[in-house]
Amino acid sequence: xxxxxxxxxxxxxxxxxxxxxxxxxxxxxxxxxxxxxxxxxxxxxxxxxxxxxxxxxxxxxxxxxxxxxxxxxxxxxxxxxxxxxxxxxxxxxxxxxxxxxxxxxxxxxxxxxxxxxxxxxxxxxxxxxxxxxxxxxxxxxxxxxxxxxxxxxxxxxxxxxxxxxxxxxxxxxxxxxxxxxxxxxxxxxxxxxxxxxxxxxxxxxxxxxxxxxxxxxxxxxxxxxxxxxxxxxxxxxxxxxxxxxxxxxxxxxxxxxxxxxxxxxxxxxxxxxxxxxxxxxxxxxxxxxxxxxxxxxxxxxxxxxxxxxxxxxxxxxxxxxxxxxxxxxxxxxxxxxxxxxxxxxxxxxxxxxxxxxxxxxxxxxxxxx
Numbered sequence: 001x002x003x004x005x006x007x008x009x010x011x012x013x014x015x016x017x018x019x020x021x022x023x024x025x026x027x028x029x030x031x032x033x034x035x036x037x038x039x040x041x042x043x044x045x046x047x048x049x050x051x052x053x054x055x056x057x058x059x060x061x062x063x064x065x066x067x068x069x070x071x072x073x074x075x076x077x078x079x080x081x082x083x084x085x086x087x088x089x090x091x092x093x094x095x096x097x098x099x100x101x102x103x104x105x106x107x108x109x110x111x112x113x114x115x116x117x118x119x120x121x122x123x124x125x126x127x128x129x130x131x132x133x134x135x136x137x138x139x140x141x142x143x144x145x146x147x148x149x150x151x152x153x154x155x156x157x158x159x160x161x162x163x164x165x166x167x168x169x170x171x172x173x174x175x176x177x178x179x180x181x182x183x184x185x186x187x188x189x190x191x192x193x194x195x196x197x198x199x200x201x202x203x204x205x206x207x208x209x210x211x212x213x214x215x216x217x218x219x220x221x222x223x224x225x226x227x228x229x230x231x232x233x234x235x236x237x238x239x240x241x242x243x244x245x246x247x248x249x250x251x252x253x254x255x256x257x258x259x260x261x262x263x264x265x266x267x268x269x270x271x272x273x274x275x276x277x278x279x280x281x282x283x284x285x286x287x288x289x290x291x292x293x294x295x296x297x298x299x300x301x302x303x304x305x306x307x308x309x310x311x312x313x314x315x316x317x318x319x320x321x322x323x324x325x326x327x328x329x330x331x332x333x334x335x336x337x338x339x340x341x342x343x344x345x346x347x348x349x350x351x352x353x354x355x356x357x358x359x360x361x362x363x364x365x366x367x368x369x
Contacts, residue, residue, distance in 0.1 A: 020368045025057040025183060025340050025361040033133040034183040034363050037073035042085075042124065042178040044346040047167045048354075050109055051362050052102050052160040054339030058366075061155045065094065065117075067367035068163065070143040073181040074132035080175035083125040084142070088169030091349070092118040092145055098159040101333065102341050103295040104223035104354040109343060114164055117147040126176035134181065136365045150369055160339070163364065166349040181363040186337035188359040189219035192330045197245075198254060200323040201262035203232045203280075203315045210323040212308050215284040215355075219331035221295035222357050228282040228323055232312035235276045235321075239289050242267035242305045245327065260316040265325035266305035276310060285345070290353045293330060300332040 023030040041047040055061040093114035102109040124142035127134060137144030155161050172178065200210035208230045216224035231237055244267040246253055254263040274288040282289055291306070293299050308323040315321050340361025345351035 022059045022063065022366040022368060024053050024059070024364040024366070025338060026059040027057060027338060028183045028361060030363050031133075033074065034181050036182050036184045036360065037179045038182050038342070038360060038362065039179045040344050040346055041165055041167050042170065042180070043172060044167065045170050045172070046348050047165070047170075047344065047346050048106065048349050048351045049165045049342065049344040050102065050106060051163040051364070052097075052341040053361065053364075054160055055155040057339045057361060058155060058161050063153055064369040065147065065151045065153055065366050066369060067144065067146045069137040069145070069365045071134045071136050071138070071181050071363055072127035072143070072177060073179050074127060074134040075130050076127065076177055077130045078128045079177055081126065081173070082128060083176060084123045085126070085170065085172045087122045087124070087167055089349070090118065090120065090122040091116060091166040093164040094151055094153070095162050096153065096155050096159055097162050098156050100158070101221060101295050101336070102160070102343050102357070103221040104292045104343065104357050106343065106352060106354065110162065114162060115151055117151055118145050126178045160341070168349045183340070183361050185340060185359045185361065187334040188336060188341070189217045189222040189357060190331040190334055192218035192328065194218060194326045194328040196324050196326055198263060198265040198324045200230070201260060201316070201321055202230065203312045203321050210308065210310065210321050212306065212323040212326055214326060214328070217331075217357065218328050220293050220297070220299040220333045223290045223292040223353050223355070224328065225284050225286065225355070226282065226289040226291075226306060226308065226326075227284050228276070228308045229280065231276040231280045231282065231308060231310040231323070232315070232321060233276065233278050233280050235280065235310040235312050237274050237276050237282060238309040239272045239274060240266055240268045240307045240309060241270040241291060243269050243303075245305045245325070257316070257318050257320065260318065262316065262318070262320060262322040264307070264322065266307050282308070285347050285355050287351065287353050291328075292353050295333060297333070299330055302330045304328045304330070
């Protein structure tokens with residue numbers, strides 16, 4: 001039996017054993033430049049992102065991971081700020097899940113806790129190269145993350161490898177090339193449609209009536225977010241969701257508040273409370289103004305009626321301002337063409353609900369033992 005005769009030889013052979021690599025998504029030929037890219041997470045001040053890869057796209061179901069690297073999309077000439085940029089706190093967590101298809105609620109995508117493999121501040125550089133495919137981990141090796149300890153991974157049958165990144169206080173400013181390489185496949189949420197109906201009332205006789213708007217995907221497995229305007233500065237706003245626009249708790253709809261021109265336009269089957277900003281608006285992406293739809297087939301085609309009600313003292317005898325309403329018809333979920341998925345929120349490292357879900361696969365290289 002051969003043995004290591006010197007410390008140097010043992011070190012060299014151990015180092016060679018640690019150089020095994022898995023490149024993802026495996027079926028997309030990640031040795032070459034992939035056709036798509038993602039602006040997130042590095043072009044956001046705060047972000048939370050979950051990446052999902054099935055065993056086919058990882059290239060192995062069982063392995064021990066020691067590091068991972070991303071790469072920038074290219075080729076592109078160096079543009080904008082040369083960096084470096086700093087992230088006050090970056091969390092990278094890795095693990096597996098058995099959910100069939102991820103959805104917009106981050107917590108619902110995890111069947112077992114993830115393991116934190118990196119935690120702390122981070123400095124990174126934008127891409128300064130003009131050739132492609134871009135090198136793994138570059139520029140300055142700042143897209144290369146060594147795990148704090150080797151992590152054994154076994155992807156369950158029908159499950160996913162999960163890589164989660166949570167970013168706080170990224171000081172990226174201006175413009176620079178920091179978008180990551182990846183590939184989009186077919187399938188995922190198919191957006192539905194929405195129609196405004198009715199009319200809102202105003203905070204006073206000379207003001208513009210309150211209005212409601214919508215962003216996001218109106219489909220199972222996704223979330224849409226309500227927006228609003230002319231609701232009263234810093235006003236508490238009740239977000240109302242209903243399943244009926246003909247009959248409510250007070251009788252037939254629309255129900256006009258006596259002595260006002262404000263009308264309740266939906267049954268009130270669920271509510272949440274948010275705050276308007278100083279201009280009387282609801283900005284997009286607030287968790288309290290979200291309607292996150294479970295990834296279940298029976299949700300396809302469901303119609304949900306949605307309205308905003310703001311508390312504005314002195315607006316009328318009820319101190320309430322109501323917006324117009326939305327009739328939202330949910331779309332559907334199509335089978336995925338490749339075992340990759342991405343769930344992301346571009347507003348907070350601890351966001352509970354994603355602002356975007358898509359069948360996207362990041363280019364990732366995983367070092368293994």
